[in-house]
Amino acid sequence: MSETGIKADWIAVDWGTSNLRCYAMSRSGTVLAQASSPKGMGQLAREDFEPALLELIGPWLAGPTDVIACGMVGSRQGWVEAPYSTAPCPVLPDQVVMPPCDDPRLKVRVISGVQQIKPNHDVMRGEETQIAGFLSLNKDWDGVVCLPGTHTKWVHISANEIISFRTFMTGEMFNLLSQNSVLKHSVGGAGWDDLAFAEGLELAMSRPETLAANLFSIRAADLLTDQTPHQARAKLSGLLIGAELAASKPYWLGQNVCVLGADGLSKIYTDALQAQAVPVTQTDGTRMTLAGLTAAHAHVKETV
Structure with a gap:
């Protein structure tokens, strides 16, 4: 629920497939209040977006208010389709889209x-805003941004432009294999084993063509040895991330790399890259999203 008594100068919105997150912002970019709900894009019909937004931000509205939104809200199945910019392109696009709103207090712009x-x-929605946030706090930074998640992205940045990028379904593959394959009998819990992860990482990076066979070995080791569910989980992660690193080597080899995302998964990627002697900076995804929405708000004000 939203905090009452707060009036926003403008509102930042991160609207993904599963969740809606809103932030009441001051002119200086300070967060005055925040609210969230499970009403992500994937659960809403087009006519439901405005009510879902007002449910959270209504108490913050004193009059016509800028709302800057990023993420899947701008997808074909979202509130309004925001056409893609085509890479190579500036990180912050000049084009934003305004969905139709019945409430006159709403001035919504979708990135x-x-x-x-x-x-x-390849495509991305939302990650470009996180990258914009990172670049707004790290001027003139060139290198590669890795954004771990269900669909991990590797993005080459130069001169504040997205030059190229590649998406890997590593997180989704981990979920499918650990929950819906024979490995579900072996992989479990939330524990971790550094040695098992390192073993899987090395196997996949040195011989990525053996990935399918090494995946089954996780099940066999469960049947024939005293392997724990935590070890199996870590080795599965190591194998999948190792295969991803082997395929993404043209992006990270010889580059400065920023790993941008949630702490737990970002640390796993950071450790894996540091094991390859890659210079890595790790930074928080939520903080970068807010910084990116703040930069986008300023950019929109300049271009309107």
Whole structure:
């Protein structure tokens, strides 16, 4: 629920597939209040977006208020489709889209995502805003941003532009294999084993073509040895992330790398990259999203 008694100068919105997160902001970019709900894009019909937003931010509205939104709210199935910018492109696009609103207090602008046509087809929505936040706090930074998640992205940045990027379904594969394959009988819990992770990482990086066989070995080790569910979980993660690092090597080899996301998963990627002697900076995804929405708000004000 929203805090009462707060009046926002503008409102930052991170609207993903599963969750809606809103922040009442001051002119200086300070968070005055925040609220969230499970009413993500995936659960809403188009006519439900405005009521879901007002449910959280209504108490913060004193009059016409800028609302800057990023994420899947701008997808084809979202409130309004915000056309992709095409890489190479500036991190903050000039184009934003305004969905129709019945409440006159709402001045909503949705940030466009980014698409890539060559050398491979790829898309992102929301990550571009996190990257914009990182660059707003790290001026003139060039390198590669890794955004771990269900669909991990590797993004080459130069001169404040997205040059190219590649998405890996590593997180989704981990969930599918650990919950819906034969490995569900072996992988369990939330524990961790550094040695098992390192073993899986090394196996997949040195011989990624053996990934499918090494995955089954996790099940076999459960049947034939005293392997624990925590060890199996860590080795599965190591194998999948190792295969990803082997495939993404053209992005991270010889580059400065920023790992941007939630602490737990980001640390796993950071440790894996540091094991390859890659210079890595780790930073918080929520903080970068807010910094990116703040930069986008200022950018919109300049271009309107």
